[in-house]
Amino acid sequence: MSKEFDEVKNDVGEGKEPTTTVRELLRWFGARRRRTGIVKKIQLELDGAGIVTSPDFTKVWIDAEIAFKKAPEPVAIVPPPQDPQGAADTTYSPKDANFLISxxxxxxxxxxxxxxxxxxxxxxxxxxxxxxxxxxxxxxxxxxxxxxxxxxxxxxxxxxxxxxxxxxxxxxxxxxxxxxxxxxxxxxxxxxxxxxxxxxxxxxxxxxxxxTDLSEQFQFLSEPFLLIGQIENQIRNLINGKYAIEVLQSVCSDADPERKERIQSVADLTFGEYLWIIQNPEHWEKLELRVDRVVFCAEMDKVREIRNDVMHFDPDGIDEEQYDQLRRFSRLMDELEALSQ
The missing domain is CATH 3.10.580.10 (CBS-domain)
Structure with a gap:
């Protein structure tokens, strides 16, 4: 636990309402974006300390200021009324929007x-x-x-x-x-x-x-998808036709025979499965690339991790370092493709 959050807990316990930004709160927990896992971790810490943020740290701009306050006392839950047949009233309550204009x-x-x-x-x-x-x-x-x-x-x-x-x-x-x-x-x-x-x-x-702000925001959110899609196509082109179907199917667990049967080409594999094949020294040799396997796979694994983040379509987007990683790897794939021709 960070010392900053410990100080917040002490301040709230003394009746104070300390403030910070969402970005700073994420930094305290070693994160830069509101990914699902980190949001859950922060929320658990807040709940455990009996603290809420105002406004909710998940629903505002990443550089917005938030205040830490003592959580209100829980309200007793009254059981819902029963209909004549004994069925509970299950009135639908919509969930909050994930992406707010704020x-x-x-x-x-x-x-x-x-x-x-x-x-x-x-x-x-x-x-x-x-x-x-x-x-x-x-x-x-x-x-x-x-x-x-x-x-x-x-x-x-x-x-x-x-x-x-x-x-x-x-x-x-x-x-x-x-x-x-x-x-x-x-x-x-x-x-x-x-x-x-x-x-x-x-x-x-x-x-x-x-x-204009709206178009820039959607470009900010969609550009990583386009880069990831381009890289996936480049990887498919790299390994297409190099392996027997049995090799492609070997990445799938025997516990899932139906999916294994459906794998008939590289297009049926996930990004992680591309990586699993390439990491194998025997399979790597078939690519006939004059680059280091370990370094290449390490760079590809970074792309895999970024891809997992991008799929959440987080309004915070990805940071410039992650953008650079995607661009660098795509350029590397371009150069390898040009050299192989």
Whole structure:
């Protein structure tokens, strides 16, 4: 257990509410991302210490600040009512969304705003200075009157309207709670080009998410999948036609005869099974590669581990070091393929 978490437990025990960021909390447990295993480990430690985080560390941006608080006393559970036949009432309760709009960086970076009575010149200057396409129109930090953008200004000018104050070129804006599911919010963002995000706790506006932010986030999440897919194709091409079906089937346990029977080509194997075949010195010789088997397999095993992380489609994504590993290994495969031709 880290000394930082021990200090948190002591502080909470004394009635304090210490704070940190999600990223720091992960670091205390030797992690950089909210993978399933590490989240479970942290949650068990929190539960064991009678502590909760506010907001929930699994539902906010990785650099968001969280507070550690004493967990509320458990509430006695009343048995559900029985119907005349004695069957319990099993009303469906939906699970929380796994991907919330609050997990996006843009939803946590605040907004640049103008008031309805500010001049059009002020709004234009702020948009130019910050390279923004739109601004929030807010009389205070909790109330969104609307938005002003280059588009709304252009529309008003095209009708030869006299623009003096921001309210003369203002349009309605969409605001979502930070607990809104990311995929549900996506349609609204596409339809309206941007949405504002407000805290479900204090109702303050915490950020603006644009269509550009959304596309960057999905690229951030999808690029590792594309790299992994490319590497898997490269591995298949490397070993395709080099081994008898019996060798391919040997990676499957005898306890699963049905799957073993289904393995008829390299396309039927998992990434880990590719590695298992290549690690065998006898099988390695058939590839006729002029590179070191141990080093190659070690690099491939790193890719396997990253692949396991990527499959969770975690909003935290993978870090730059892992990206570099995928890119390096893909380049290595390209070079080996070129040399073999």
């Amino acid at each position: 997990m996006l960086k843009a939803a946590n970076c605040g907004v640049v705003a103008v008031k309805p009575q500010d001049t059009i010149e002020k709004a234009i200057t702020l948009m130019l200075a910050h390279d923004f396409s739109q601004l929030a129109v807010m009389p205070n930090d909790r109330t969104i009157s609307g938005a002003i953008s280059w588009k709304t200004i252009g529309k008003r000018l095209s009708q030869e309207n006299n623009l003096v104050e921001v309210k003369d070129a203002m349009e309605a804006a969409v605001a979502l709670e930070d607990t809104e599911g990311l995929f549900k919010a996506t349609k609204l963002i596409i339809d309206h080009e941007f949405v504002f995000v407000r805290s479900s706790l204090d109702k303050k506006v915490t950020g603006i998410v644009t269509a």
